[in-house]
Amino acid sequence: MNNFSILWLQSGGCGGCSMSLLNAESPDLYSTLRHNHIELLWHPSLSEASDNEFHQLLQAIETGERRLDALCLEGSVLMGPNGSGRFHLLSGSNRPMFDVIQSLAQHARYTLAIGSCAAFGGITMTEPNPAEACGLQYDGQTIGGLLGKAWLSSAGLPVINVAGCPTHPNWVLETLIELAQGELDLSQLDSLKRPRSYTNHLVHHGCPRNEFYEYKASASLPSQQGCLMEHLGCLGTQARADCNTRLWNGEGSCLRGGYACINCTAPEFEEPGHCFTETPKIAGIPVGLPIDMPKAWFVALASLAKAATPKRLKVNAAADHIRVSPGMTDEDDRHE
């Protein structure tokens, strides 16, 4: 059986998706790749080959001498200044990186955007978008990007957008394994071409602050334990990802870390139109409501829930550690 070969390139991004990939566990990154017959032809952080050794590999792929199963791009595509691509020329050449990416995408059976930068433009595309950044097949929410709306890889799929800032190591690895095993088709991708394996969920699912959410017992300052949606900008009820059921670095997630979900798997998350950690409201009601929830019902249920909030939740929501334990008033706790 032939190994499933990957070439990993970085352009207008931070390298954080690669660093996150190294966090893979049970088993580690190299074991996971090896067990699944996935071969990294080259990765900017992990390979021995530099300089000419790398340029020779590129040439071998571009002449068709070397088979490439998957091209992974991390970081957005930089077109600037003025469409020249000079904001990122491939080192050791005078060739714009966008040209390298475009050419390799024609040779790879699949092309993957690793992270929201490569998928949609991401953080690098934030206004005024100084580097003229775009995604592989999207400019923010608009389909297009470097490769264009109609582009399909030689295996017949559009760019697979493993979005996130950064990506969870398992989002990347599970997608690659499914591709290597021929188990990923268009039906497995959502409307933004993200793998449904993680976007069929909401960040809200499994949030340990869920009881506070139910009763609208909210935190208003960082480090408090209450729900982060009402005041602190949390988009967990709208964001599509499985961060609170899969968990990060063993036991974390943004909400578990005490700060807002900023919906980093979505295009244009980088431009919320307000301070990231402050919830915009109209007449006291958050502008962004939970996905699939009719506004009138949300308002009615929220006011009912607020009226019914147990004292324990009201007190604990505004505290930075548990003051009242379940089944006890704070009075009891003091005498415990």
Added chain:
Amino acid sequence: MNDDAGKRLYGPFNRVEGDLEVRIEAAAGRITHAWVNAPLFRGFEQILHGRDPRDALVYTPRICGICSVSQSVAAARALADVQQLTPAPNGELATNLILAAENMADHLTHFYLFFMPDFARDCYADQPWFNKIVARFKAQQGSAARDVLPARAAFLHLTGLLAGKWPHSLALQPGGTTRPVERQEKTRLLTTIHAFRHFLQDVLFGCELEQISELHNADALASYRQQYPDSDFSLFLQAAERLALNGLGCASNRFMSYGAYAFSDQPLFAAGVWHDGLDVLDSGCITEDISHSWMAAQPGPRHPFHGSTIADDDPSSGYSWCKAPRLDGQVVEVGALARQLVDGHALISELAASSAGNVQNRVIARLLELARVVPAMERWTRQLEIGQAYCEQGRLPDEADGFGLVEAARGSLGHWLRIKKGRILNYQIIAPTTWNFSPRDGADQPGALELALQGTEFNDDALSAARMQHIIRSFDPCMVCTVH
């Protein structure tokens, strides 16, 4: 790629975090000149202009996936500075822990995955240590990665608990951190750190961390190597001796550290400048020069409060997107070696006195930090006070200037913030590798790496290429921070 006579263009250099290109000129078997280019520009300073200052906590960590927490800490400190806000003691300890987790994971990643694989290149096949190093460190194949990747990932659970995730956390705030720790979680943090300590002791050093941190001179280091010949550290020392890495890659011999891991105004590692002796550091004497950068709109060197970062469309205006930071007009080297020298560690002071800044000493200082910082992490965890605050609240002024300094794994990182009408008027960032890999300045002084490459033996062969790569990677460069 060879271009005009006598010049040679190298790139990409992988295992440097980001993209790097180096052009050299050689004559009579030596590199005579080097020009270092950071080929990627994104424009974070322009992105930050006009935004809510608090949003710097979302954007700046995303400058870099490997120094993400350092960027967060610098931003949080700049925001604390403009509010005159002192973080809660627990928040300060938690910040130290999160930052140390990133930095120690970086030191480990650098040694095992970025730096050592170059000694497994075929050009060293005749070295007595070659087979051992290939078996242990060959890129993607050596046995070390199988030990290191799980240990690193398990150690970073500390960031899962204290910061939600790594990289790119919003847990680091001007007044402390967002994640209070419960009693049982304190125990779990200690368990995680202890596991990492034992990994380092069993695999990297072969002995207790304290035996490493107490090494006080070169003789002590030599007897360590004799006593523990099979440790990975000893394997490096063996290669370093054979290849005379202590004679390779000397830069300006002027070192700077902002000081690291403060708690209650006491840093674990002192701040200062070292050049044949210690001097105090005045960050007011920092300037950035754009004379050889593809940058416009800044006449002459400027302090970062008054600096700008506007790309120049004209390719002939310079040779790198990187600016040239200088301290009092001088080229300084930053990183673990600078930190340990400025802090006066006995072994590093003696090594620097005898052989200055070089490839060997940079690596030793980095590994020494693992031995010095992990025990400090155990202390900080024990000092966390259950039930006490983690985050103080402040109020952002409509108009103020402030800055935040921090030591990332690879050296000194600073953020300079000016606020006007409640929005960011100017935000300038000088990263560690901006210092180390800067281009020439207005006085035509080469940057630290350019100096380190000059004079290196060069015969346009595989050995010469490997030597250059040892020098380059000994700085543990981070190119995505360098130009942002």
